[in-house]
Amino acid sequence: MIITSLENNKIKSISKLNKKKYRDIEAKFIVEGEHLVLEAYKKGCLEEVLMLENYQLKLNIPSTLVSKEVMSKLSELDTPSNIIGICKKEDKNEIIGNKILILDEIQDPGNLGTIIRSAVAFNIETIILTENTVDLYNSKVIRATQGMLFHINIISMNGLIAIKKLKEKNIPIYGTDVNNGSNVCNLTKEEKEKFALVMGNEGNGVRPIIKDLCDKNLYISMNKNVESLNVAIATSILLYELGR
Template sequence: MRIESVQNKKIKEFVKLHTKKGRDEKNLFIVEGHHLIQEALQSSCLKELFILETVQNPFSFPAIECTQSVINKLSSQISNAKMIGVCEKQKNSEKKKKKVIFLDEIQDPGNMGTIIRTAHSFGIEAIYCSKNCVDVYNPKTIQASQGALFHIPVYYCDLYQMVSSYRKDNMKIFATALHQKSIFLQDVSIPDCYGIVFGNEGSGIHQELIEQCDECIKIEMATFESLNVAIAASICMYTFQYQKR
């Protein structure tokens, strides 16, 4: 099959996936580039594959040949992309995990993607997002996650309920907050089963959610500055996983 026109019905349908509304309605999302398409294929999420007519299909998955203008119409990340995949959103099991993070209103798609990528590297088993977090299927998030999205379940939920439910199962929940009473990360006694909450880029974690947590922690700094939330989250996740106990 071959598509030459950006007016093609299929293309016009999939362009809608550039918006959250479109992705939610169709339960689909777009990935760009060889690495992410490979990851999608391995995770059995890949539903459609569009490849530039001059490029050979490197995947064991049937591709639709397209002109550059058609590929560009589907693309929002890579300039003159060569391949685009349309994927089905994953269904995640509801099973509780032992090491999780909670994201309260993370707004920047790059931060969200970087946190997902790093969480996967540091043994986090699930990510719970408040409903006002940026969409995990935002193209910039997918790009920054470098495919980790296909390996770690991400849920949108009521964080208050989820934190409370995990606490009932004896998970210790840590809120990251620059409060005076917060204890330094390096002084935390790290349990086997933990949740860590990270907050909005500007305003941090909602006060009512902080009050639901067991302990407040903060990262020591030589100068009073703030850290980017993806940096702060990475340092916490690394330390919880690998600090000598």
């Protein structure tokens, strides 16, 4: 059987997952395209898939065939994929490891997704998303992670509480400061073994209330004509250096 009606109850309810409100209520989210579906499947959080009639992918989970029109309704892409997956959110809230990244009010979905991809590349163990950070399960974020969100511990936590917990674990907090910071390439091996790097909002940077709690501030050496780098770029370069 193929679902062809846009008014089908199952389709209407899945379509709602394109809104954060419903993702929060249902504790589910959508991934689009075979690569992301397979990453979610490997991770064990894929609950079911919907695919076009002529599409071939055998997975050990419930599968539903849908028409192109239905896929277009569910998809957030201009050119919809052949397959989408419904995943259950994992309920994570524990800070794991000694290499932590705190993202404070990052707003752009592409930036968040790209940063997650880089964080996995440079062996970060936990990413903490503070209040007012863009939703991790936004489709643009998921696409920009290239599936890497399934390879790292990502939790949501109030920024001040997170820093308190990290200080209790004796993990030093690193902020950024172009004027009064240390050049990141001069950090010692010891300083790179255990840290929580805080990166802030695209326009405003890290909130002062959080910045005041940093134990050390870092900067990236660059041409004086440039005030700042894109936040995803700056974060990735800092993580690259911290991982050297």
